Amino acid sequence: MNFESKTATALANNRAAGKASLIGYFPVGYPNLETSIDAAIAMCQNGVDVLELGVPYSDPVMDGVVIQEATVEALQNGFKLSQTFEAVRRITEAVDTPVLVMTYWNPVMQFGVERFAKQLTEAGGAGLITPDLIPDEAAEWLAASDEFELDRVFLATPTSSAERMQRACELSRGFAYAVSTMGITGARTEVDKLARDVVDKIRKTETKQNAAVGIGISTADQVLEVNEYADAAIVGSAFVKAFQNGGIAGLIAKVKELDPKK
């Protein structure tokens, strides 16, 4: 690889400054395109180090009720896939935060993998998080992400074998997504002990791959705790809920509350 990963650079800069990192999720098009862009920019301006911009999808099997309901609403309000690129462009024009697009695979396959990669790069996006694309099925995406210099985040889970962990870490760029619990997204009161194990296994691959822990994180304590052994904490449902309860102001307050750099 002869280009710099936007995501890895952001995490490394924080690490060099002795700071912990927060990755924040928000669905594009929720509740409509304009508001979601404003919300995303506000998150980046108030403490989120890497933005995970979720693409609404009709069959989100990795998502819990909060994100499901938000993305259904986005679709009902007329979200179109091409708006993803517009959102990425406008967010990256406003802030320097790396923007990773989190998407289920079928929309990318239908759009055309290369075409998607090209437009994402042109819009200033950092790469993709692909929850239902395993490295085994990713040949086209591996090639396109190399060609268009994009990050690619694969999942590492408590049940992944050592070989699969190795492959996920070797092929990920930016970070490997350590699934902290055997479950779907949704705020939980206790982040699973499994998170430490997964990060341990990621370290043991000796790939120097970053490990970001996600699924179930909702409090400032959890964000700090995760950052003690991992490279970043990922928060999703808790931000969506904060937005539902208090609009963009509520979302900003939650980002500030969870920001481990303050």
Add this chain to the structure above:
Amino acid sequence: MTKLRDQEGPYFGEYGGRFVPESLIAALDELDQTYQQAKNDPTFEAELAELHRTYTGRPSIITEVKRFAEHAGDVRIFLKREDLNHTGSHKINNVLGQALLAKRMGKKRIIAETGAGQHGVASATAAALFGLECVVYMGEVDTERQALNVARMRLLGAEVVAVTSGSRTLKDAINEALRDWVANVETTHYLLGTVAGPHPFPTMVRDFHSVIGIEARQQMLDEFGFLPDALAACVGGGSNAIGLFHAFLDDESVSLYGFEAAGDGMHTDRHAATLNFGRPGVLHGAKSYMLQDEDGQTIESHSISAGLDYPGVGPEHSWLKDLGRANYRGISDDEAMQALRLLSQTEGIIPAIETAHALAGALKLGKELKPGSSILINLSGRGDKDMETAAKYFGLIG
């Protein structure tokens, strides 16, 4: 030349694979290994065969339906009677096989999705028989139109969860079952009810249903002395169809017809005719034909039949379609309901509404085939569960 019937997953041509979260891969690998071992273990085969003999009631018989055939031009029509299996449909073939595998894997909890409720009932039945905990996910719409089966599942001791997300039908029940599985994968086996989903499900479920075609092929030869000219089956996810087709895939003289639900009609956009109107994409863990918009969002399907009301289809059918080996056509709600009544009144056999799509298809097909041809239909299920829908449709009560 390799035989079509030797094709195994993960891929059928460009279709199939595993498009699922990494969290499920270890469980799919475990299932695949357990299944491969079981397949090569004569005691497994013997155990399943004995269950089929003493519990399912296999082999199922073949019935020639002469009065019904009078409405189909000049052809003979034969029914492979999967409706006579214990629990009333073909679904039990797959369920008993997978329940034995769950036992081998030491899993004490099974989950299942169901549309018409037949797969849910079969799963609840196996759970009762083997002493397993059982949770069945069913779209809320389907819990209403198949209320009798909800009661059956609960009586059998299963928990039935009404799924309220999305279209509140089979597609969303599968989403919910997948979410449960991601969260509970170590203790739980997902007993998927059709030939869709990630590898090894399409291959394994097909193998468990292939007994239908293996028996039927031999029965046709033994009892009638010939192979049928055409096979007909309804296609939801595609399990009863592939179960019948599989043994005949390399018999060139036998043509294959799958009948999808055309809902309000093939000229409308309210249907579930995935292979006719869909295009390749990824849904529920496999690449296959599916109903989707230009953004790759799944389009909701429509059918009077809960078991066919699904915007996806198993990958092997997509492959057979592209190869031109099997033909897939649409049958409207009304065509199916008329065929349901016709079989009831000419033969004294009340079929499931799903199955009625194959019957209606055969009525049309008979008029196209050479005089004297024969059609073998998979009578995949009985109609008891559909009495409320039929009573309303034909105004039979009150």
